[in-house]
Amino acid sequence: MTELSPTAFWISSWAKVMFVFTVLMVAVAYMTYAERRVSAFIQDRLGPNRVGPFGLLQPIADGIKNILKEETMPATANRTFFVLAPALSIIPALVTFAVIPFAAPLGTPWGVVDMIVADIPIGILFVLALASLGVYGLFLAGWSSNNKYAFLGGVRSSAQMVSYEVALGLSLIPVLMLAGNVTLTEIVWQQQQLGFWYFLPLSLAFVLFVISAFAETNRLPFDLPEAESELITGYHTEYSGMKFSMFFIAEYAHIITASALMATLFLGGWSVPFWSGDHMFWHEGALISGFTAAGEPIAADPAWWKTLLTLLSFALKTAFFAFVFIWVRWTLPRFRYDQVMHLGWKVMLPTAIAYVIGMAAAILLLDQLGIEGFLFGAILTVLSGIATLFFVFVVDRDRVIGGGAVTTQSLRSARVPVGPAREVASVGEPPSASIER
Amino acid sequence: MTPLPFFGYLWILKRECFHKPSHRGLMSSSYLPVLILFGVSIVNAVGMLVAAHVLNPRRPTEQKDMPYESGMIPLGDTRARFSVKFYMVAISFIIFDLEAIFLIPWAVEMRYLGWEGFIAVSIFTAILVIGLVYEWRKGGLDWDE
Numbered sequence: 001m002t003e004l005s006p007t008a009f010w011i012s013s014w015a016k017v018m019f020v021f022t023v024l025m026v027a028v029a030y031m032t033y034a035e036r037r038v039s040a041f042i043q044d045r046l047g048p049n050r051v052g053p054f055g056l057l058q059p060i061a062d063g064i065k066n067i068l069k070e071e072t073m074p075a076t077a078n079r080t081f082f083v084l085a086p087a088l089s090i091i092p093a094l095v096t097f098a099v100i101p102f103a104a105p106l107g108t109p110w111g112v113v114d115m116i117v118a119d120i121p122i123g124i125l126f127v128l129a130l131a132s133l134g135v136y137g138l139f140l141a142g143w144s145s146n147n148k149y150a151f152l153g154g155v156r157s158s159a160q161m162v163s164y165e166v167a168l169g170l171s172l173i174p175v176l177m178l179a180g181n182v183t184l185t186e187i188v189w190q191q192q193q194l195g196f197w198y199f200l201p202l203s204l205a206f207v208l209f210v211i212s213a214f215a216e217t218n219r220l221p222f223d224l225p226e227a228e229s230e231l232i233t234g235y236h237t238e239y240s241g242m243k244f245s246m247f248f249i250a251e252y253a254h255i256i257t258a259s260a261l262m263a264t265l266f267l268g269g270w271s272v273p274f275w276s277g278d279h280m281f282w283h284e285g286a287l288i289s290g291f292t293a294a295g296e297p298i299a300a301d302p303a304w305w306k307t308l309l310t311l312l313s314f315a316l317k318t319a320f321f322a323f324v325f326i327w328v329r330w331t332l333p334r335f336r337y338d339q340v341m342h343l344g345w346k347v348m349l350p351t352a353i354a355y356v357i358g359m360a361a362a363i364l365l366l367d368q369l370g371i372e373g374f375l376f377g378a379i380l381t382v383l384s385g386i387a388t389l390f391f392v393f394v395v396d397r398d399r400v401i402g403g404g405a406v407t408t409q410s411l412r413s414a415r416v417p418v419g420p421a422r423e424v425a426s427v428g429e430p431p432s433a434s435i436e437r
Numbered sequence: 438m439t440p441l442p443f444f445g446y447l448w449i450l451k452r453e454c455f456h457k458p459s460h461r462g463l464m465s466s467s468y469l470p471v472l473i474l475f476g477v478s479i480v481n482a483v484g485m486l487v488a489a490h491v492l493n494p495r496r497p498t499e500q501k502d503m504p505y506e507s508g509m510i511p512l513g514d515t516r517a518r519f520s521v522k523f524y525m526v527a528i529s530f531i532i533f534d535l536e537a538i539f540l541i542p543w544a545v546e547m548r549y550l551g552w553e554g555f556i557a558v559s560i561f562t563a564i565l566v567i568g569l570v571y572e573w574r575k576g577g578l579d580w581d582e
Contacts, residue, residue, distance in 0.1 A: 009467075013469065013470040013473060014473065016470065017470060017473045017474045017477055018477075020474070021474065021477050021478070021481070025481075066489075067485075067488060067489050067492055067493070068492055068493060069493060070493050070494050070495060070496065071489060071490075071493055071495075072497075072501050072502070073502070074502060074503065074504040074505075075502035075503070076504060076515075077504075083486060086482070086486070087479075087482035087483065087486060090478070090481075090482050090485075091475070091478045091479060091482055094474070094477075094478040094481070095471070095474055095475050095478055097474075098470065098471045098474045099471075117470045117471070117474055118467065118468060118469070118470040118471045118474075120467075120468055120471060124541075125541070126471075128538075145504065146504055146515045147504040147505060147506070147511075147515060148504075148506065148511075148515050148517075149505070149506075151515050151516075152519075155519060155523055158523075158527075159523045159526045159527070162526060162527060162530035162534070163526060163530065165530070165534060166530060166533040166534050166537060169534060169537030169538070170533075170536075170537050170540070172537075172541075173537065173540050173541065173544045174544075176541060176544040176545050177544045177545075177547045177548070180545055180546075180548065181545060182541065182545060232505065232507070237505055238504065238505060241489055241493055242485055242486070242488070242489030242493070243486070243489070245485075246482070246485055246486075337580060338579075338580035341526070341578070341580045342578070342580065345526075345529070345573075345578045346573065346578055349533065349569070350566075350569070353562060353565075353566060356540065356544075356562075357558075357559060357562060360544075360547055360555055360558070361555065363547070363548065364547070364548070364551060364552060364555055367548055
């Protein structure tokens, strides 16, 4: 199994780019449909079901409507940035997908084609770089509209996104420690080799990554930039027609990319569970499926059905996380802004730093004791499990996992009067009936 | 095979810090497909803007061109002063995001660097944690007053 010739590489690159782009845009269109149907299901309604069978043509109808609608722009707006902002928010969301492997390599008569747009050596750094670029679209939209609500939404979104980017970056460190490389191809391979997908041995990193990803995509419970109860719709208040649509396309593309990243980093990417036939990796110019006990590489056996099966596995994992995004949106209430900042800087950041140092010590200790393979993964799973339970029940105290701290206990304690009423009671007068209740 | 200029610094970081030889030929790790996807995304974004501009009707009125302020005539200037806390967040972000970036090369090589690397990184992290504790105690992270 050899690598491709330059011509074949060029043609296959174009084919993969077109495939990824088309699938992403169709997936984005049907995410809007899925959001409306799932929310309808959660709220015991029907949702869109008139355009086409089961309402499946609804996204197309919406697209045609939006492109034909009049676009308004405030006379006082900064025209250049106002037009540039939707484009700036949509481009990074699509380009991030370039470094995510979506299936096992495919053997063709011209050589082996990798099922990834570009297997560049910087991998995860590219993802982080593009995640940082996403904030520009939002902030420029808010700033250039010359609208107070939009401006506040833009400022909030930039502060929120940079706050959670810190936790996002730090939650990736344990993954890199175990994988030993920044390319997503090798992260998938190392998960196959360990026999544990990283959501088990690195469960706390997984929890932190998921929470940060929700904040980065501005989804509930972190949709402060577009909190409609206080900021109309935040940074895109002044946008209408196709430009408004483009912000939505960008949001859903971000959700799909984030879901694909969660699947790749923590759920074994395109790996099929409990099956070693799909293990494939480039090692010293040859495609291998593993090593013998003596350390000799075993040649891999790529096949079209393996590629299809792994593509299905990847699609299912991504769809699962995309569903979780929708599910959470229609279940949890929104945070207050001070709660968002408190969580990001006082809870997520210290936890992430402590977890990085703790995991590094644990891995080095296990290496020193010579523990490998299944036992290595199992010990890390137990340690991380303890850390995650500690985070959920002690550090987090229902801030995120419990959904905004609305528990019976907090409701009961909220009824106890504070201030003057308590002072009156302490002086010795009998408490009134209302306090008693 | 030059990468996009604004990713250049990442490329240098990778070249200087990641000692492992690439398992792949030069071509397979090419940045060219990223450029193609980048181009397709730009064409798509510009296409959407232009198509909407050509197809949609334009009937501006004075009321439509006013910034939306809940149906009222806008009052005051949008470019008003806002809380200095956003600035504090931006400064803290630079420090801790750089920490994450500095930790990445160590994380990749951690199991080869062993305890020496671990102690070095612990000292580095401890200094930043002292900074975080200071900012916390001084109230730089408080938003609920």
